[in-house]
Amino acid sequence: MAVAETAEGKADRATRFLWPSLAIPGTVWLILLFVVPFYGIMAVAFSSQLDILGQPIPAWNPLQWDFTVMRQVINESISGFYRPSWEHTFVYCFLAMMICVLVGYPVAYYVARLAGRNRGLLLALILAPWWINYLTRMLAWVGLLGDKGYVNEFLGLFGVTPVDWLAGNWYVVVIALAYGYLPFFIIPLYAYLDRIDQRLIEASRDLGANSFRTFFRVTLPLSRIGLITSIVITALPMFGDYYTNTLVSNSPATTMVGNSIEQSILSGFSRAKGASLVLILSAVLLVFMAYYLILTVRSSREAR
Amino acid sequence: MTTVGLDAAGASHAFDDASKRYVPPWRNPWRRPYVLASITWAYVLWSLVPVLISIQFSFNNSRSRSSWVGFTTDWYLGTNDPNSPANGASIAQDPALLRSLENSVTLAVMTTLLTVPIGTALALGLTRWRSRASTVSNGISLFPLVTPELVLGSALFLVFNTMYSSIPLGRPAMLLGHITFSISFILVIVRSRLVSIGPEFETAAQDLGATRIQAIRTVLLPMLVPAIFASAMITFAASLDDFVVSNFLYLDAKNITVPILLYSAVKAAPSPALNALATLLLLGTLAALLVTYLVLRLRRRGDGGSALDDLADIEM
Numbered sequence: 001m002a003v004a005e006t007a008e009g010k011a012d013r014a015t016r017f018l019w020p021s022l023a024i025p026g027t028v029w030l031i032l033l034f035v036v037p038f039y040g041i042m043a044v045a046f047s048s049q050l051d052i053l054g055q056p057i058p059a060w061n062p063l064q065w066d067f068t069v070m071r072q073v074i075n076e077s078i079s080g081f082y083r084p085s086w087e088h089t090f091v092y093c094f095l096a097m098m099i100c101v102l103v104g105y106p107v108a109y110y111v112a113r114l115a116g117r118n119r120g121l122l123l124a125l126i127l128a129p130w131w132i133n134y135l136t137r138m139l140a141w142v143g144l145l146g147d148k149g150y151v152n153e154f155l156g157l158f159g160v161t162p163v164d165w166l167a168g169n170w171y172v173v174v175i176a177l178a179y180g181y182l183p184f185f186i187i188p189l190y191a192y193l194d195r196i197d198q199r200l201i202e203a204s205r206d207l208g209a210n211s212f213r214t215f216f217r218v219t220l221p222l223s224r225i226g227l228i229t230s231i232v233i234t235a236l237p238m239f240g241d242y243y244t245n246t247l248v249s250n251s252p253a254t255t256m257v258g259n260s261i262e263q264s265i266l267s268g269f270s271r272a273k274g275a276s277l278v279l280i281l282s283a284v285l286l287v288f289m290a291y292y293l294i295l296t297v298r299s300s301r302e303a304r
Numbered sequence: 305m306t307t308v309g310l311d312a313a314g315a316s317h318a319f320d321d322a323s324k325r326y327v328p329p330w331r332n333p334w335r336r337p338y339v340l341a342s343i344t345w346a347y348v349l350w351s352l353v354p355v356l357i358s359i360q361f362s363f364n365n366s367r368s369r370s371s372w373v374g375f376t377t378d379w380y381l382g383t384n385d386p387n388s389p390a391n392g393a394s395i396a397q398d399p400a401l402l403r404s405l406e407n408s409v410t411l412a413v414m415t416t417l418l419t420v421p422i423g424t425a426l427a428l429g430l431t432r433w434r435s436r437a438s439t440v441s442n443g444i445s446l447f448p449l450v451t452p453e454l455v456l457g458s459a460l461f462l463v464f465n466t467m468y469s470s471i472p473l474g475r476p477a478m479l480l481g482h483i484t485f486s487i488s489f490i491l492v493i494v495r496s497r498l499v500s501i502g503p504e505f506e507t508a509a510q511d512l513g514a515t516r517i518q519a520i521r522t523v524l525l526p527m528l529v530p531a532i533f534a535s536a537m538i539t540f541a542a543s544l545d546d547f548v549v550s551n552f553l554y555l556d557a558k559n560i561t562v563p564i565l566l567y568s569a570v571k572a573a574p575s576p577a578l579n580a581l582a583t584l585l586l587l588g589t590l591a592a593l594l595v596t597y598l599v600l601r602l603r604r605r606g607d608g609g610s611a612l613d614d615l616a617d618i619e620m
Contacts, residue, residue: 018516020437023429026422026487027441033484034448036467037459044462058466107347110340125348131589132355133545135566136582140358142570143579149370150357183351240452243547247570258454265458266552278458289450296446 045070045275056272073276082260082277089257092170093238096177100185100234103178105227108186109219112193126190129183138247141176142166145248168251176248177238185234192226229295232288239285257281359586362579365389369576379580395580400557401565405584408561411475411550412543412588415482420536422483423490424528428520430491431498448488456485457552464553473555481549486542490535497531498524530599537596541589 043058048066051057059065076082111122129137144150145165152162165172200222204214220227242258257277264274358369362380366373367389378388382396395401430442448456464477471477505527509519547563554564562585569578 019429019433020435021429022425023433023438023441026426026429026491027444029422030441030444030448030484030487033460033480034451034456035444037456037463040463040467041455041459044466055465058462060467103343103347106340106343110337110344114337114340115344122344122348125352129351129355131541131586131593133547133563133566133582133585133589135547135563136358136586137351137355139566139570139574139578139582140354142574143358143361143369144354146370148368179351182347236450236452240454240548242454243551243567247567250571261454261458262551265461271462274458275462278455281452282455285452289447292450293443293446296449 041275041278044272045279047272054269056275069272070276070279073273074280077277077280082257085255085257085260088170088254089239092174092177092254092256093235095174096181096238097231097235099175099178100182101227101231104182104185104189104230108189108193108230111186112190113196113198123190126183126186130187134180135243135247138176138180138244141179142247145172166248166250168249168253170254172248173245173254173256176244177241180241180244181234181238184237185230188233189223189226189230192229193223196222225295229292232292235288236285236292239281355586358579359583362576362583364576364579367575369574369579379576380584389575390577393575393577395577395584398577400560401577401581403558404560404562404565405581407475407559408544408563408585409588411478411482411561412540414479415486415543416536416540418479419483419486419490419539420532423487423535423539424494424532426487427491427494427498428524431495432503445488445491448485449492453485453546453548457481457549460484460549461552473553474559477553477555478550478559478561481553482543482546485546485549486539489538489542490532493535493538494528494531497528501527530602533599534596537592541592544585544588544592 039060040058042065043060044056046065046067046069047056047059048064048068049057049059073082077086107126111119111126115122145152147162147164151165152160156162196219201214201218204218205211209217240258242256242262245254245256245259261274261277261281264270264277361369361372363375363377364373365376365378365388376383376388376390378385378390379394380396382394383391385391392398395405426445430438430445460477460481461473464471464473471480501524505523506516506519509523510516514522545563546561547567550561551564551567554560560568562581566578566582
């Protein structure tokens with residue numbers, strides 16, 4: 001008996017490190033290529049020295065951090081060079097999000113609860129854009145909105161003179177953003193609406209509420225978390241978007257903060273400024289990120 | 305299935321049979337939801353028709369991407385006809401286009417092969433290992449999911465230019481970047497499957513005399529295969545489609561991928577070859593999707609659920 005126990009104990013000791021050793025490679029990877037790079041943004045944004053090429057030398061030691069550039073970027077964001085790009089970002093993202101809610105909610109609701117025998121087909125169709133490259137979908141619109149594109153040809157039938165849609169129109173950017181991110185908005189909401197208990201909605205109707213009242217007093221409150229989740233999931237990439245704007249406008253009149261970041265970091269002249277903008281953007285998005293993380297952790301706890 | 309509202313019998317009866325009293329449509333809970341149905345179908349058309357038109361123009365017998373002239377496959381297959389607009393500029397003939405296609409596929413395959421083992425091991429480890437350290441690593445592993453790609457891309461660009469300058473920008477840096485954003489996909493999908501399997505099967509195997517490693521190898525891993533497979537295909541598609549991280553790390557024309565080319569060519573003079581390239585990218589993604597769907601269906605056979613619902617659940 002005692003012999004068996006020691007053998008078992010030995011086996012236990014041999015496998016005690018099994019789970020940690022499985023988790024360690026991935027964790028180390030994420031520390032080296034996610035945590036350290038994020039710290040790298042701070043090191044660049046707060047650096048005070050330039051190398052011979054005029055690039056900031058990252059200040060890895062927090063004691064040597066210098067906030068001159070950061071202060072300058074914050075000032076320029078409040079009233080100065082970067083102010084328009086922040087304004088554009090907030091206004092465009094807000095308007096695009098409104099379109100997402102107004103179009104996405106009815107679609108998700110219909111497919112999840114009312115589509116009947118078309119449900120499988122519709123689900124496949126609303127999933128499809130998810131798998132089509134974002135740039136492909138944008139380029140499709142660039143073709144349609146072009147000089148002699150189908151949109152202008154169609155409007156020409158009604159005597160409308162051709163419009164130069166792609167010459168820096170803010171509303172084209174807003175619609176393009178909504179078009180781009182709607183698929184990502186609909187699916188999480190669909191998954192949530194699908195789980196609402198039908199009996200609660202029927203009970204509301206049975207108790208005399210009409211369909212509007214039922215929607216605003218029962219269905220909408222029940223789907224609140226799904227709606228917020230969808231908004232968060234969509235807002236995070238939308239705030240960091242720069243390619244949509246470049247493709248459908250490419251004009252300084254519609255510059256968003258993503259464009260400013262891409263230009264200052266990739267063009268290489270003001271990396272410290274770009275890094276500072278990334279930090280400010282991350283701070284803005286932190287609310288969204290925190291909410292999403294809490295939700296994920298909570299739901300994975302429930303699953304356990 | 306929620307098919308309420310479509311009962312064939314009640315659908316068109318605006319009159320209540322018992323009382324013969326007129327019920328206005330907005331009072332009739334069983335009327336067909338025409339408004340919602342038309343919004344949904346309009347959305348579907350809006351979201352997909354432009355892409356279909358864009359595919360159509362990849363077969364256009366003209367340099368134009370917006371006015372239709374006639375059908376040709378020259379933009380894909382190439383031609384030596386001096387009168388053809390595709391002569392020399394087709395995918396088959398333009399080395400830059402071919403190279404971008406090759407780079408995209410190579411990068412996606414390498415990313416998938418390297419990420420699957422790392423991500424699966426991480427999922428196994430984090431699900432079963434309970435300690436303070438595992439909570440920390442759990443938290444770290446969720447962050448890539450919520451970080452905008454712009455932040456990840458610029459962060460990686462900055463460190464590969466300074467601290468990690470021994471790793472050159474281009475293919476190596478792109479590969480590391482793609483693996484970084486893919487690990488979390490695999491983690492989330494495999495872990496949700498692990499949680500639903502529970503620890504009982506391993507315990508049973510161990511009670512029957514298997515060591516813990518044998519239990520994992522012979523019992524747990526086979527049960528995880530569909531989830532691992534689905535996550536591998538999603539990683540493949542995500543890497544194939546990635547633009548932002550690649551755009552920050554590609555360095556020069558040698559390492560360009562299809563999405564980068566699509567992005568940069570629109571500023572130059574785009575031709576239908578671009579549409580053809582986008583179509584091929586779409587076919588690659590669709591192949592991955594089809595394989596995933598078939599595997600999920602195989603797994604789902606018998607228990608009544610829909611593989612499509614599984615797909616909708618996976619894509620968080």
